Amino acid sequence: MTDGVPATLALPEWPALLGIAAWSGTGKTTLLEQLLPALQQRGLRVAVIKHAHHDFDVDQPGKDSHRLRQAGAAPMLVASRARIAMMLETPDREEADLAQLIEMVRPQAPDLILVEGFKAWPLPKLELYRSELGQSARAAVDPWVKAVAAKGDWQPPAGVECLNLDDLDALTAWVAAWPARWPSERGPRVEEGETR
Template identity: 40%
Template sequence: MRIYGVTGWKNSGKTGLVERLVSEISGRGFTVSTIKHAHHATEIDHPGRDSYRHREAGAREVLVASPVRWALMHELRDQPEPPIEELLQKLSPVDLILVEGYKREAHPKVEAHRSETGRGLLATTNETIKAIASDSAVEADGLPVFDLDDTASIADFILGEVGL
């Protein structure tokens, strides 16, 4: 599977960039899936729902299905968070998987950067970052720099990097 990441500090524009890239790349006829890493206990279910009640009762996995989608929730129940390689195996084959977050993992990444965060570039200490997408001029030590809103050029770069 071809994997490319979007990383950056909080509020740097990662989610918006991933959203635009999914639209741009899938609009070109490629199939795209995403993995989003969260540092907090993300809740995709809500108290009172049947599926929530199943999980609260102790179910390890709950699969919810409808005529338009299905979702599988897996409770770790004090087990460690699985590595990204294990999670990738759970996805159906596609042309490209875009990964949001996972700063320290080995896959190549574009760094989303907004000057308003007041944070420096991750790329200065992270060799897996292959380009910068920024809302301002940045010194990137020879890495390609794209305007954060130039989705087509960033998509071109990523597709070229993964050979699509």
């Protein structure tokens, strides 16, 4: 395990997982806002697991749930007719445990779990890339990148599909097809001459 990221991750047979990896400022959230309703229109039930790099709190100080969580409730679950929220303190962890988060989402029976922000984790990924940001594409060094949605002049490494970051219809079609591809795509990209 390096920096809280395991070398391997037991990927479930179902549901399909797809990481959305990109440098900050590339437009991950904006793209997801557009993709999610388009995928829903195609009949897919999609869950999202998002990593936050800082201390965050979705609860409000002074509210009963915040007070009870501060008093030691672990987890603190708040439910209404409209939504459910669960807060769980994890002070002893260096990093969020993606495997545990996947297991928390699986009972909801999504067709696909999009994982945003866990870019160093060993899971299949769609990388978003903008050459104008001046960063290098992770696809060159990350064998888990299956496709790159790029804007600007860039050529993918062998075995990596290239998509147009500005073509929402093509991106939607590629992501919508991912659950069917999942059984054969659960491992890292293999270079010619290598064996898996």
